[in-house]
Amino acid sequence: MSKNCRPWTKEKIVNLGISKLLNKPAVVPNQYCCAACGEVFDKGWTDEEAAAELAKAFPGSDKSECSMVCEDCYKAMGFRL
16 A cells, blocks of 8 residues: 655646546545545654745645645656656
8 A cells, every 4th residue: 555645736637538537535533535547545744844844846836736645646647756
């Protein structure tokens, strides 16, 4: 199970045809549902750390327009960690 989560814009997810997973809730507060594959993972980062990564990797992105994806899906989308 992946321990790192990555933010991903809803627009990109919709463009990839996986928008049906956007509103799937996390199972418990310290877990998240990957917006790409739909699997549930334990959070490896705090919400603040994930927000900082979003700002660093995608400057100017609006956090409210983003979802989290697991490390494997992030890599599959063509990004490097």
